[in-house]
Amino acid sequence: MLTDWIFYKGKAILTFVNPGIDLASAPLGTPLTLLGTEVESGAAQRLASLGLRVGSSFALIAKTAGGGRVALVAGSRVALGRSLLAQLWAEVA
Amino acid sequence: MAPISAEELTKLALASTLKPCCQAATDSVGAPEDPLVALVGPPNTGKSTLFNALTGAKVTMGNWPGTTVEVSRGVWKSSSVSATCADGECDCAHCEQPLEISVVDLPGTYSLDPNSPDEALTRELLLDKPLAERPDLSVVTCDASRLTGCLYLVAQLREQGLPMVVALTMVDVARNRGIEVDATSLAKQIGCPVVLVDPRRRNGLAALAATVRTALGRPAPAARRVPVDADDLDLEDDRFSWISEAVEAANGASMRPGPTRSDKVDRWVTAPFFGPVIFLAVMWLVFQLTTAVAAPLQDLLGGLVSGPITAGATAGLGLIGLGGSWVEGLIVNGLIAGVGMLLTFVPLMALMFVLLAVLEDSGYLARAAVVTDRLMRSIGLPGRAFLPLIVGYGCNVPAISATRILPNAKQRILTALLVPFTSCTARLTVFVMMGSVFFGPYAGTAVFAMYVISILIIIVVGLGLRATFWRDEPIEPLVIDLPAYHLPTLRLTASVAWVRLKGFLRTASGIIVVAVCGVWLLQAIPAQPGGSFGAVPVADSVYAAGARAVAPVFAPAGFGSWESTSTLAVGFVAKEAVISSWAQTYAVEQPADGAAPGSLGASVWTSFNQSSGGHPIAAALAFMVFLMAYTPCVATLAAQWREIGPRWTLFGVGMQLTLAWTLAVAIFQIGRLLL
Numbered sequence: 001m002l003t004d005w006i007f008y009k010g011k012a013i014l015t016f017v018n019p020g021i022d023l024a025s026a027p028l029g030t031p032l033t034l035l036g037t038e039v040e041s042g043a044a045q046r047l048a049s050l051g052l053r054v055g056s057s058f059a060l061i062a063k064t065a066g067g068g069r070v071a072l073v074a075g076s077r078v079a080l081g082r083s084l085l086a087q088l089w090a091e092v093a
Numbered sequence: 094m095a096p097i098s099a100e101e102l103t104k105l106a107l108a109s110t111l112k113p114c115c116q117a118a119t120d121s122v123g124a125p126e127d128p129l130v131a132l133v134g135p136p137n138t139g140k141s142t143l144f145n146a147l148t149g150a151k152v153t154m155g156n157w158p159g160t161t162v163e164v165s166r167g168v169w170k171s172s173s174v175s176a177t178c179a180d181g182e183c184d185c186a187h188c189e190q191p192l193e194i195s196v197v198d199l200p201g202t203y204s205l206d207p208n209s210p211d212e213a214l215t216r217e218l219l220l221d222k223p224l225a226e227r228p229d230l231s232v233v234t235c236d237a238s239r240l241t242g243c244l245y246l247v248a249q250l251r252e253q254g255l256p257m258v259v260a261l262t263m264v265d266v267a268r269n270r271g272i273e274v275d276a277t278s279l280a281k282q283i284g285c286p287v288v289l290v291d292p293r294r295r296n297g298l299a300a301l302a303a304t305v306r307t308a309l310g311r312p313a314p315a316a317r318r319v320p321v322d323a324d325d326l327d328l329e330d331d332r333f334s335w336i337s338e339a340v341e342a343a344n345g346a347s348m349r350p351g352p353t354r355s356d357k358v359d360r361w362v363t364a365p366f367f368g369p370v371i372f373l374a375v376m377w378l379v380f381q382l383t384t385a386v387a388a389p390l391q392d393l394l395g396g397l398v399s400g401p402i403t404a405g406a407t408a409g410l411g412l413i414g415l416g417g418s419w420v421e422g423l424i425v426n427g428l429i430a431g432v433g434m435l436l437t438f439v440p441l442m443a444l445m446f447v448l449l450a451v452l453e454d455s456g457y458l459a460r461a462a463v464v465t466d467r468l469m470r471s472i473g474l475p476g477r478a479f480l481p482l483i484v485g486y487g488c489n490v491p492a493i494s495a496t497r498i499l500p501n502a503k504q505r506i507l508t509a510l511l512v513p514f515t516s517c518t519a520r521l522t523v524f525v526m527m528g529s530v531f532f533g534p535y536a537g538t539a540v541f542a543m544y545v546i547s548i549l550i551i552i553v554v555g556l557g558l559r560a561t562f563w564r565d566e567p568i569e570p571l572v573i574d575l576p577a578y579h580l581p582t583l584r585l586t587a588s589v590a591w592v593r594l595k596g597f598l599r600t601a602s603g604i605i606v607v608a609v610c611g612v613w614l615l616q617a618i619p620a621q622p623g624g625s626f627g628a629v630p631v632a633d634s635v636y637a638a639g640a641r642a643v644a645p646v647f648a649p650a651g652f653g654s655w656e657s658t659s660t661l662a663v664g665f666v667a668k669e670a671v672i673s674s675w676a677q678t679y680a681v682e683q684p685a686d687g688a689a690p691g692s693l694g695a696s697v698w699t700s701f702n703q704s705s706g707g708h709p710i711a712a713a714l715a716f717m718v719f720l721m722a723y724t725p726c727v728a729t730l731a732a733q734w735r736e737i738g739p740r741w742t743l744f745g746v747g748m749q750l751t752l753a754w755t756l757a758v759a760i761f762q763i764g765r766l767l768l
Contacts, residue, residue: 039570042208042569043569043570043572045204045206045208046203046204046208046569046572047572048245048329048333049135049203049204049242049245049246050203050241050242050245050572050574051241051242053329053333061352061356062356062359062360062363062364063364063365064363064364064365064368064463064464065363065364065365065366065368065369065372065463065464065467066365066463066464066465066466066467066468067365067467068463068466068467068571070359070363070575073241073242074239074240074241074242074340075238075239075240075241075242075270075272076238076239076241076242076574076575077355077356077359077574077575078242078572078573078574078575079363079459079463079571079572079573079575080570080571080572081466081467081470081570081571081572082467082571083470083570083571084570084571084572087570
């Protein structure tokens with residue numbers, strides 16, 4: 001779940017930011033925008049170098065064996081493992 | 094999909110290069126005398142295909158010094174550079190010189206921020222080495238059908254101001270997807286030459302040669318400017334806006350709506366149910382081809398060596414008066430037998446390398462990794478490790494070589510250490526004989542148990558190694574850029590398979606021949622004074638004396654006789670020789686069918702009964718497990734030596750012997766209470 005600190009009457013309060021949906025629950029064939037990730041830096045870097053970074057548009061186009069998904073990112077077909085899906089948050093674009 | 098012609102590619106390439114080469118010659122700063130060009134690029138962008146197309150068969154493959162990262166090196170010769178000048182009729186001195194460049198194929202990487210030892214090597218060679226040791230130029234392969242994912246590396250390289258040329262591959266795939274790439278605009282936007290190439294069909298190579306020649310004679314371009322005092326996030330934002338502008342300029346983002354042909358195939362090939370079914374069918378085919386198809390060829394070569402060649406050598410030595418001498422023994426039972434053993438592996442390895450090349454080139458291997466990822470991840474291995482492990486059940490030698498499909502060096506080492514525990518078909522022949530002798534109607538169950546134990550050992554050892562040596566190595570989540578499917582080309586498949594086969598033969602030949610000669614030598618030396626060299630019964634040889642000295646080690650496992658120990662020593666050379674070695678030791682005829690062992694079975698039973706103190710079944714079970722878990726054969730060692738280096742190979746031998754002995758002792762000690 002994505003969180004953020006806001007300040008209200010001089011106090012810092014931890015709030016939940018609109019997390020959208022995780023990719024395991026995201027619909028197939030619908031344009032999505034990546035809102036945030038909770039993956040470790042190496043994987044985040046790998047995703048970013050493939051064009052999947054916060055704010056980028058993509059779509060999930062297929063389910064794979066083992067519970068993963070294939071994402072269409074800037075013309076590339078990127079297979080994402082099951083463990084990764086729950087750590088990526090998106091909203092329908 | 095209509096491939097782009099050579100003429101069309103050259104025309105497109107020329108339009109995108111900066112200047113005609115004779116102009117470049119006039120403002121040249123002087124090309125290096127012995128230039129080194131590095132091929133870099135993200136995985137699955139045709140980098141190694143381009144390397145093979147440029148260098149042909151003049152390639153050396155091996156680990157980079159001090160690492161287990163495989164790097165290929167070759168020489169790129171091209172004389173067709175005059176066609177690159179503006180009017181195509183240039184005959185200036187610059188153009189007429191033949192191009193001869195050393196090329197190094199660096200491990201694939203998406204960025205210069207390494208996530209694995211392979212990627213770290215690429216960074217080290219491009220950025221961290223002293224300037225004089227770095228390549229003079231980098232050729233960066235970029236897939237035109239997925240430009241955005243490839244330009245991140247280009248962006249980072251441009252920030253360093255390194256001399257580089259972009260080789261744009263998969264232009265036909267991009268066109269099929271409705272993506273038209275304007276190479277001229279792209280070159281202008283990214284500030285370096287862009288050449289369209291199709292290495293699979295060897296198109297565009299002359300244009301690439303001309304562009305590389307021109308770039309080598311020029312000063313490195315100025316580094317791309319990045320915001321001053323930018324943190325990592327700002328830097329990434331800057332890179333991605335640079336990439337977006339470049340893609341927009343090249344019209345690379347234009348896309349035909351709807352699924353591509355590869356997408357349609359992937360609906361079945363990576364699908365939750367059919368994906369694993371198709372994968373198992375492919376693996377079955379690989380297994381069948383590497384065993385059933387190669388077997389007759391192996392028999393043919395084996396028969397040729399043991400028959401006409403051996404007979405010819407024996408007759409020839411007889412004619413010159415060396416018949417029956419130790420020289421005949423050395424040549425026939427040492428050298429010829431060793432070379433013969435090596436030759437029997439050639440069809441198997443050739444077939445394996447062809448299949449690997451086809452799976453890689455077609456794009457299926459990336460899908461196989463997706464399908465098996467979850468299963469393999471549970472034992473700490475990536476999905477691709479499934480292939481070598483499956484192949485190992487046919488023969489460990491090609492399976493070790495198959496570990497090179499794993500992109501990460503540590504994963505390769507781990508998988509190569511596990512492969513010897515896959516029970517190959519050579520071991521099966523011994524299991525069948527032992528099963529028939531000791532387990533009668535339950536022989537099938539006993540053999541099946543060996544396979545179950547083999548799988549359990551792989552799981553336990555895999556988890557154990559991960560928990561110790563690779564404790565801090567995270568299991569990276571699956572992120573794979575799926576390449577478009579291709580029909581493998583004959584030339585590329587043959588070229589890749591030949592280079593790999595050559596590498597295997599170079600490393601394995603020495604080890605195998607020396608090991609076989611070593612066994613012959615030990616069997617030829619008499620243990621007692623009075624015996625004559627080369628004419629001593631095995632039981633009276635140094636070999637048997639050594640086996641007697643070692644035999645007590647196996648007493649706690651119930652098979653501490655010199656006959657069993659010497660058989661294990663022969664099995665170290667080749668498991669195929671275990672039964673014939675037993676027959677030789679007990680001086681009985683070798684059974685034609687392992688399931689009907691005859692007098693050999695009776696001798697083996699008696700020996701095990703004596704050495705186990707009346708618990709032959711427990712001892713036989715312990716022996717079978719030892720045979721399954723200890724070092725498979727000297728050819729496997731040779732393959733490991735080549736793939737993971739001597740340190741890990743010796744570690745593997747130690748681990749296998751320790752585990753095999755421990756299991757055998759445990760099984761016998763428990764078994765003798767029950768059986």
